[in-house]
Amino acid sequence: MQQPRKTDPLFVAVESELITRADVAGLVAGRLAAVRVPGLLSPARCHAITAALAAAPMDRYEERRVFPVVAKFGPAINDHRDAGDLREDYWDAARAAEKTWSTLGLSDAPRELCLAAFRAAWPDVAPGRRQRREMHVGIVREINAGLQVHFDDAVREYAGRLLDTDVVAQLAFNIYVRVPPAGGETVLWRRRWQPDDEDLRVPGGYGYDESVTADAQSLTLRPTLGEGFLFDPRHYHTVRPATDGRRISIGCFVGLTDDGRLALWS
Numbered sequence: 001m002q003q004p005r006k007t008d009p010l011f012v013a014v015e016s017e018l019i020t021r022a023d024v025a026g027l028v029a030g031r032l033a034a035v036r037v038p039g040l041l042s043p044a045r046c047h048a049i050t051a052a053l054a055a056a057p058m059d060r061y062e063e064r065r066v067f068p069v070v071a072k073f074g075p076a077i078n079d080h081r082d083a084g085d086l087r088e089d090y091w092d093a094a095r096a097a098e099k100t101w102s103t104l105g106l107s108d109a110p111r112e113l114c115l116a117a118f119r120a121a122w123p124d125v126a127p128g129r130r131q132r133r134e135m136h137v138g139i140v141r142e143i144n145a146g147l148q149v150h151f152d153d154a155v156r157e158y159a160g161r162l163l164d165t166d167v168v169a170q171l172a173f174n175i176y177v178r179v180p181p182a183g184g185e186t187v188l189w190r191r192r193w194q195p196d197d198e199d200l201r202v203p204g205g206y207g208y209d210e211s212v213t214a215d216a217q218s219l220t221l222r223p224t225l226g227e228g229f230l231f232d233p234r235h236y237h238t239v240r241p242a243t244d245g246r247r248i249s250i251g252c253f254v255g256l257t258d259d260g261r262l263a264l265w266s
Contacts, residue, residue, distance in 0.1 A: 019121045019230060027232050027236060028169040028256055033188055033219055037228035045108065046226050048176040052104040053140065060207060065206050068145035068241075073097065074110065074266060075136050077154075077162070078206070082158030084131065094136035110138020113175060114252045114264055117228055128163040128255060128263030129163045133164070135265035142248045143184070146241035148207025151193050152233035152253065163263055167255035172233035173264075176223040180245030184223060189236040192214040209231050212236065225249070230254070 013034040017024055026032040041049075060073045062079050074097040080090035101109055111127070114137050118125045125135040153168055154162045161167070182223055200209040213236050220240075223229065231237070233253070255263045 005215075008190055010239065011217055011219065013219055013221055019117055019228065021121045023230065024118075024171070024254075024256070024262070027230065031230075033190070033223065033235070034220070034231040035227065037117075037230075038199040038224055039059055039226050040228035041113070041177065041226040043225055048251075049060055049106060049108065049177045052106050053248070055104060056100060056140075058140075058142070064066070064204060065112070067112065067148075067205060070145075070147070071142040073101075073140035074138060076139055076266065077135075081157065084157070086158070086162065089138075091133065097136065109134075110140060110250045110266075113250055114138045114173060117173065117175070118254070118264075122259070122262045125262040125264065128257075128265040129165075130163055130214055132164065135263075136223060137252050137253065137264045137266055138250055139266040140250050143239050144180070144242045144245075144247055145255075147239040148205050149189075149210045149213060149236055149238045150204055151236050153193070154253070154255070156193070156205040163257065163265070165257040165259055165261070165263065168258050169256040170232070170234060171230055171254040171256075172251065173254050174223075174229045174249040174251035176225060176227050176229070176247070176249050178246050179223050179225050180242035180247050182245075183241055183243035184247040185240045186223065186229070187233075187238050187240065188219045188220045188221070188231060189216040190218070191236050192234050193236075200254035207238075208236070210238070217251055223249075 015036045023035040061070045075093035080087045080236045109222045127137045201214045252266045
């Protein structure tokens with residue numbers, strides 16, 4: 001008789017009324033896989049944001065590397081990375097995005113939405129700084145056709161360090177302002193990158209063949225409107241295609257730095 005597969009009881013998602021210090025610490029320490037905050041934004045605020053975005057000039061991630069296509073508003077650091085460094089055009093894109101958002105008639109900028117989600121949890125949270133300049137915080141992404149299986153880890157992706165302070169742990173945060181009626185789930189695997197995984201990298205892409213997660217414990221989490229979602233992106237993860245409708249989120253990365261602060265960037 002086949003024995004049931006053993007699972008890690010700590011690889012779980014929990015719900016919280018708001019992000020707390022214990023939530024952040026639990027993710028950093030590996031006591032949790034994800035934290036969900038239902039209703040972080042009201043449906044009315046979500047609808048106002050998505051309506052205003054109709055007037056925003058959405059662009060796309062670099063299509064030679066990111067496929068299926070992902071539409072976005074605001075800069076993504078990985079579209080401005082070159083040989084482990086951040087190109088100067090990142091700052092131009094950040095200024096342009098912030099200027100355009102200010103014309104949309106909304107009181108809630110992506111930066112403030114992201115920062116506000118952590119202020120009750122951590123006494124010192126602010127945009128990360130690189131060469132004394134504040135990083136952009138808050139990227140809008142429309143992921144309808146899914147993502148490649150991948151991980152995010154600034155320590156591995158950037159030579160030296162991305163920020164002026166060392167990042168000792170990295171989290172990812174999203175607020176869902178539009179969700180499809182079906183599909184669009186986030187899948188997390190209890191597995192981090194290993195050197196042999198490079199044999200399974202998608203040719204020309206940023207991610208990996210899903211077989212890289214074979215036999216790994218997983219969580220499949222369907223987003224809800226207005227939900228905040230925090231997890232450790234150093235675990236392999238993906239987004240399943242939406243079978244109908246649109247999936248739009250506002251998000252950023254969250255770094256715990258070596259001086260005990262939370263630094264945000266996009």
